[in-house]
Amino acid sequence: MRYALIAILALLALLIIAPPLLGTGWQYALINALIAALFAAAFNLLVGQGGMLSFGHAAYFGVGAFTVIHLMQSVEYGDIPFPTVLLPLAGAAVSLLCGALAGFFATMRSGVYFALVTLALAELLHSLAPHWDEMFGGEAGLSSMRMPSLGFTFGSTLEVYYLTLSWVVICIGLLYAYTRTPFGRLTLALRDNEQRIRFMGFNAHGTKIVVFAISAMFSGVAGSLMAISNETANYSVFSTQVSALVVLHTFVGGSTIFFGPIVGACVLSLFTFVVSGVTHSWMLYQGIIFVLVMLFAPKGIGGVIQAHIEQRHALPWKRLAAPYALATLAGLMVACATVFVVQSLEIVLSREYAAAVARTGEYAPYTVFAREWQVFHPFTWLFPVLLLVPGLYLLRRAFARIQTLWDKDDDDDNGDIAAAPRELMEGGH
């Protein structure tokens, strides 16, 4: 626990010190990562802790964003004095209300029916929004400008970054504190066995509404922060894509652990920022990562980290070092082979390349990994095979070895917790 606190404080210090040294592009990417992290944490309150999978959380994110953009416009025109730093409170309040209302209906059912009701409620907003120009601004959206507050102009991205960081840290702190309260425990019980809660004399429906509303409220804060940082809001924020992205972040990060979705959201947001600047196939890579995580680490990135932390005293680290290094190397080989094939196809099948072939009549060499490749040279296509086949073989060997070492540890001392790593490697229950 003490180490965890030190690690969190160190990370926080880094988040405070590093951004002034970065360019505005990176600062803005970090703002987006923070917002995604808060959104995923709020979403996970419902999914991971409450056991209710919502497919329409974009609605509460969007409601927060539109509330704040309207308020910002009023402040900009001088109608209402409202400090910029407190804007997310308004988004939180309105999202809380909407969440309570929507939650009342949605939580009457559970499982797939619950997911469908949330999806339907979000779609309702998504199809209503383009018809209501005064409220949602039509296709071009609504726009405003951040006004100075508390001596800050909020003109620079850096100031917005610190505002976002403060709000995200406070909200994630509150969400974590929530899990330690008796009501937080009740939320977990809701996921595990709803019937039992009723027998214990609690009002299950009422509890679910409260959980839903709190989750919606923090989603609204995330939406508010996005409106403040973009200074615009557009009805596309209600689209299923936004709802789907938070599901993706949460499950890649691992919904069973509090910090899992936060890790998933940060990693995937920054991945998108970096990779989308390099290749147009970034969505494919994102999809591959999702599938791999679901297949081989169903508890997500957070689950893998947690398993290691829990077992840190029991694991034979010295004997694990070699197979871990081998697995990393083999993983890199497989990744290189995949990236090589995808990038080669992206270039060779592009219109530009086809036009160049039609113009010059020859298949010019193309560049991947800072080396030129001939399209029809056998080595070009042998190269990924040479990486892929041994890579996959080594990966299997390394994982078999890792599995034995984790299992051996299982036999030696504590048998309970070590069920997790087997599940981790084999990928299923």
Next chain:
Amino acid sequence: MPRWITTAAAITALGVIAPAVQAEPLKIAIIESLSGPQTSTGRLIATAAEYVIDQTNANGGFNGEPIQVKEYDNAGDTSGAATKFREAAADGAHVIIQGASSAIGGQVTEDVRKHNIRNPDNPIIYINVGAEAMELRGKKCHFHAFHFTTTAPYRTVPLMQVMSEQGDLGKRVYSINQNYSWGRDMEAAIVDNADRFDYQVVDKVLHEVNRIQDFSPFVARIKSENPDSVITGNWSNDLLLLMKAVGDANLDITFGTIFMDQPGNVANAGDVAEGHYVAHSSNIELLDEAGTEAYKKATGHYPVFIEPTTLNGVGLFAEALKKVNFDGGDIDVNEIALAMENTTFDNGLGGMHVRKADHQAVIPIVVSQVASGVKYPVDGTELGFKPIKTVAGEDAIYPAQDSCRMRRPK
């Protein structure tokens, strides 16, 4: 937890290695949808814009340096566009080109406006080559935004005028459009011009956007009104399925459309499309053959759909660059913007210029009919777009909107 730190540290280390600032070459950022569902449009815009800039660079570039063009992928959403705008601004972009969506257009033009208020010494120009929302030239207009595409009333007036002259408009006009800002702009334009071209709007329908699979109930409604023509701003599936449903019902009604020339439409609609009208800002049949062949040689295809608009817009920008000279010194973006206001560019159909009041380009509009026997058949069919008449920009354009209050630099 330590893994957190190493990851964060690695990311930080990557970010610190920022490119050093060099002397002033002109930098252009293309912020387009280059992945995701709108890629086909975004790719066309990027290709056409780069084609024009390559030509300028072949003729010596600008300010003694080749113009630098960089593509930024906004992934089709406004948040992505906002991120890429900040990246482009940090890279020192002077000009931003965008066009595949009005939602993203709204984000980019507002980002540019705020950037210019906060950084008056390093302003940025926004060249809009495809976002058609009226509001971008109205409430959201500003000095550094230039709009080279048309809007709903801009294309509707010439469409009506030519259809009326050809005797295909008739007295009974049916209006069917998509229920969002664009479709409503279209409907307003159709209703507003009833007296001018002497017709009656027999019915007007607004329907959901890209959700309707079966248009036959709408066709039954159209049939009951017995119109002479149907005017629609529908695009993509909404246009295609509507035309097919009308064809299946064996109704002999002429369509007046805005987006018939989207690639694939004519092939998908087949013979149903023949005889229908489209109003667009260029038609390859009228263009100089050497120019279109050169374009095909460079890009692998003839300019289609949104590409001519992009060629026009970026073409005028390149023409304006010839009027300013910084002698290899610092680039003054405001001077380029002023030059753009005073530039006339021949786009092959006539002269085009930018209106000072709202920075809407005044472009000639071609009204064409889908017909066989054309020089450039499309989509692998016999059919193509036969130009009927070119309407000069001044005759087609509507007055600037009152909501546009442009503040000019001192």
